Amino acid sequence: MFGALRSFISADMAIDLGTANTLVYVKGKGIILNEPSVVAYKTKDGKKEVLAVGEDAKLMLGRTPGSIEAIRPMRDGVIADFGVAEEMIKHFIRKVHKAGNWAKPKVIVCVPYGATPVEKRAIRDSVRQAGAKKVGLLAEPIAAAIGAGMPITDPTGNMVVDIGGGTTEVAVLSLGDIVYARSVRVGGDRMDEAIISYLRRQHNLLVGDTTAERIKTSIGTARMPDDGRGQVMEIRGRDLLNGVPKETEVTQAQVAEALAEPVQQICEAVMTALESTPPDLAADIVDRGVMLTGGGALLGDLDLALREQTGLAISVADETLNCVALGTGKSLEYEQQLLHVIDFGS
Ligand SMILES: Nc1ncnc2c1ncn2[C@@H]1O[C@H](COP(=O)(O)OP(=O)(O)OP(=O)(O)O)[C@@H](O)[C@H]1O
Ligand SMILES: [Mg+2]
Incomplete structure (x- = not known):
């Protein structure tokens, strides 16, 4: 009885809707879903019928017969196919909530820093359609930095580089907000x-x-x-x-x-960020180094290559693939301190 009550109370969730992987964090429980952002469907009488989502659908990528299509609805960090993305979000939320004991939850979703208002609205609508009562949006670099355990609310410069499937986001944070950010479509x-x-x-x-x-x-x-x-x-x-x-x-x-080329583009994005950072914050980054998050941070010797090019100390976050989801999840727990950066819309 208390188990049911507890899951009822902690129905709020955080979603990292990534180009490659979607993770769902439930308040008080942590990450409870981590699956590839892939949907397989069949088109029947002009309507798309979903056959598999996540892990099962990824196995079908590149291997489907003519009548079935397996696609990744997120491209370059934003929704490329709205209908299919919405089905995917619904599927994952339902999977997390296993019918029954849930009120309409509050959901915080992280979005790429460079997302346009149209893209943000699309994400918000999809998550609402999927059953959320209230949807907050949080910029991905903030989530990544929180998830990597960086002291982002201090009055010092912190640089985080999140290398995902679709994009690399470089950001300098201070006092809990973004001072500089840039997203490049390389990942x-x-x-x-x-x-x-x-x-x-x-x-x-x-x-x-x-x-x-x-x-x-x-x-x-x-x-x-x-x-x-x-x-x-x-x-x-x-x-x-x-x-x-x-x-x-x-x-x-x-x-x-x-x-060599994508690696060079990532290095250049970091160099550009350093050049655009106000001098005092740049000095902090020289002291504290740069934190890498996202799956791309696991590429062999990427930290060394970046250190050689920038001369800065580079660390790879623990649980690098989970940072954004963990950080978005933590923002549920520390919502009051982060109200200024979570966008609950109108
Ligand atoms: N050991 C590894 N070496 C290099 N790349 C890796 C490694 N492990 C995972 N990746 C890559 O990391 C990417 C997925 O990372 P992540 O889950 O952070 O992306 P995402 O959040 O889905 O994408 P985005 O943030 O761009 O929307 C994939 O391209 C995957 O191939
Ligand atoms: Mg990501």
């Missing part, structure tokens, strides 16, 4: 695309998104290996010359070469 997806195009150009080999991501997460690196070769991985794809499946080896050095 894990762009890295996967860079690997695909490298293999096509250099090896005449066509690989899918899933294989490219696997190469990146297994041996991906932001720096040339010291021996000029590094680890080796067996991969499979389609030979573009004769059209048949082919197996080949790819070295870490090749992946480093493939990833």
Whole structure:
């Protein structure tokens, strides 16, 4: 009885609606859902019928027959397909709430810093449609910094770099708010695309998104290996010359070469942020270093590459993939202190 009562009271939630992964945090419980932002559906009589969402749907990406489509409704950090995104949000909220003991919850969703009013409204409407009573929006860099445990309410400059699937957001925070932020459309997806195009150009080999991501997460690196070769991985794809499946080896050095451009773009975004930061806050960042969050922060040696380029100390947050969800979740607990940055709309 008390269990039911408690989940009734703590129905408020926080959602990190990411390009690659969606996480749901329930107040008092922590992160209780973490699934790929993927939906598989069939179109019947012009209407989309959802077949699978999340983990199950991701298995279908790139492998569906003509009648079924598996898509990622979020692109570049914002909603690309409203109808499908709404179905996905509804599915996840329902999954979290397992019918029955829930009042219409308050939900805080984090949104990319650069989201337009139209994009914000779309997210707010989708979450409301999914059953929320009140929807608050929180800028992603603030959520990432809170989740990484940074002292963002202090009167000092703190720099956080969140490297997600769709975007990299660089922000300087002080006194609980954003002093400078910039979002570039470079993240894990762009890295996967860079690997695909490298293999096509250099090896005449066509690989899918899933294989490219696997190469990146297994041996991906932001720096040339010291021996000029590094680890080796067996991969499979389609030979573009004769059209048949082919197996080949790819070295870490090749992946480093493939990833050079997106890595450089991330470094440049950090440099631009430093140049645009007021001098006293920039001095704080020199003292305190830079915090990396998001899945892209796990790319091998990205911290080293960034340190070489910027001369700053770089740390990778604990639980880097969870930072934004944890930070948005904490904002539910500390709502009063953060009221000035949570946008509850009209
Ligand atoms: N070990 C790893 N090395 C490199 N990249 C990784 C690693 N693990 C995960 N990633 C990448 O991190 C990305 C997902 O990160 P994250 O969950 O932070 O993104 P997201 O929040 O969904 O996206 P966004 O914030 O842009 O909307 C994916 O592109 C994934 O391939
Ligand atoms: Mg994210």
